[in-house]
Amino acid sequence: MTSSLSAGKFRTMRRLADAQGRFKMMAADQRPPIIKAIDQKLGAGSASYENVGGVKRALVKALAPASTAVLIDPDYGYSHAFEVLPAQPGLLLTLENFAFEESAGGRKTHIMKDWGVDKIKRAGADGVKLLLWYRPDCSADVREHQHRLVREVGAACKAYDLAFLLELLVFPFAGAAGHTTDYIEHKDKRPELVLQSVRDFASPEYGVDIYKLESPLAANHLPDPASGSSAVADAQGWFDDLGKLIDKPWVMLSAGAGMEEFRRVLHYAFTAGANGFLAGRAIWWQAFQQHYPDLAAMERALSTESTGYLAEINRMTDAMARPWTECPAFAGAPELAEAGQTFPSRYPAFA
Structure with missing residues (x-):
C-alpha cells in the first residue's frame, strides 16, 4: 500500500536528498567538540562566538556545494x-540545546531557549534535527521526558509541514566506567541497546520522517567487509536487524569516527538498506584538528582532503544506498496527500 506525504513534507524530503532520492548530508552543527578543541588550542575561554562561527563558516563554504543538505x-x-550557504542544498536546523540535563537515571534533552519548530520554519529551513540521548534502561521519569519531547516535536513538525529528523545516541550512565559528556560514540555500548532505542521510537505516533542512527557496534571494531570473515556476517546481521525495525528513511551518523571507520559503517548500513548519511567529523575533523587556528591552511585542507573524502562517500552512496522513496512506508511511490482540484480547501492552514 502506497503511503502519502503532505505537500510540505514531500517537498522538504526531496530537497534534502539528491535527484535519485539519496541523502548525502553534511553536519556542521557540532558545538561542544569545536568549543573544546579551540579552548585546548588557544587557551580556556578562547571559543568565542566569532572563533567558533568562523570554523563553521569555513566548513559550510567548502563542503556545502557537494552535499545534498547542510x-x-x-x-x-x-x-x-x-x-556562504548555496541555495541548492537543503537546510536542517538544530533544535536541541547541547547542554543536556544529566542525572543518575539518564540524560534529558531540552530545546534551546527561545527557539522552536515555528522559528525553524520561519528561518527558511527544510527540516528540524533533534538529538536525543537515549537508553531504554533509563529511569522511568527520564524515559517519559524523552518520549514526550519527541512526540511534541513530531506534532510541531507536522503542524508546520517540516521534515523531522531524529538522532538517537546511546550514552554511558554517570559514574560508569568510561563515562564522558563528550559528543562521541559510547565505546562500550551494547548493540541490543542501540536496536531497542530505535524500536522505542519506531511508531508513527512520534512523527519522525528520517532517523539518524549510530552503528550498533563500535565503529572502530567493525571488521573490514572485504575480509569475508565470520565476523563480517555477524556485524552485518546487527545492521540488518537495525534496518528491519523502521519502515521510514534512515541515515548513518559518524559520531566522531575516522574516515576509514565511517567507510565501513556505511558499507554495512547501505547493505542493510540505509538511504544515505548525515556526517560531520568523519568528513572535516582532520582538516580542523590539524590546521586550526590557521584558517587559510584549514580551508585548503577542507577543499582538498575533506572534499575528496566527501566525493568518495558520495560515490559509495550512489552505488549502494537505497532511495528514500523505496522505503517500505512508501512502496516505491509516495503520493501527495490531498491532491486534486480540492487541494486549496483540503490542505490545512497553520493553527
Whole structure:
C-alpha cells in the first residue's frame, strides 16, 4: 500500500536528498567538540562566538556545494554560514540545546531557549534535527521526558509541514566506567541497546520522517567487509536487524569516527538498506584538528582532503544506498496527500 506525504513534507524530503532520492548530508552543527578543541588550542575561554562561527563558516563554504543538505546550529553557525550557504542544498536546523540535563537515571534533552519548530520554519529551513540521548534502561521519569519531547516535536513538525529528523545516541550512565559528556560514540555500548532505542521510537505516533542512527557496534571494531570473515556476517546481521525495525528513511551518523571507520559503517548500513548519511567529523575533523587556528591552511585542507573524502562517500552512496522513496512506508511511490482540484480547501492552514 502506497503511503502519502503532505505537500510540505514531500517537498522538504526531496530537497534534502539528491535527484535519485539519496541523502548525502553534511553536519556542521557540532558545538561542544569545536568549543573544546579551540579552548585546548588557544587557551580556556578562547571559543568565542566569532572563533567558533568562523570554523563553521569555513566548513559550510567548502563542503556545502557537494552535499545534498547542510545541518547547522542556530546559535554559533547559522548567522556566520548564511552568506556562504548555496541555495541548492537543503537546510536542517538544530533544535536541541547541547547542554543536556544529566542525572543518575539518564540524560534529558531540552530545546534551546527561545527557539522552536515555528522559528525553524520561519528561518527558511527544510527540516528540524533533534538529538536525543537515549537508553531504554533509563529511569522511568527520564524515559517519559524523552518520549514526550519527541512526540511534541513530531506534532510541531507536522503542524508546520517540516521534515523531522531524529538522532538517537546511546550514552554511558554517570559514574560508569568510561563515562564522558563528550559528543562521541559510547565505546562500550551494547548493540541490543542501540536496536531497542530505535524500536522505542519506531511508531508513527512520534512523527519522525528520517532517523539518524549510530552503528550498533563500535565503529572502530567493525571488521573490514572485504575480509569475508565470520565476523563480517555477524556485524552485518546487527545492521540488518537495525534496518528491519523502521519502515521510514534512515541515515548513518559518524559520531566522531575516522574516515576509514565511517567507510565501513556505511558499507554495512547501505547493505542493510540505509538511504544515505548525515556526517560531520568523519568528513572535516582532520582538516580542523590539524590546521586550526590557521584558517587559510584549514580551508585548503577542507577543499582538498575533506572534499575528496566527501566525493568518495558520495560515490559509495550512489552505488549502494537505497532511495528514500523505496522505503517500505512508501512502496516505491509516495503520493501527495490531498491532491486534486480540492487541494486549496483540503490542505490545512497553520493553527
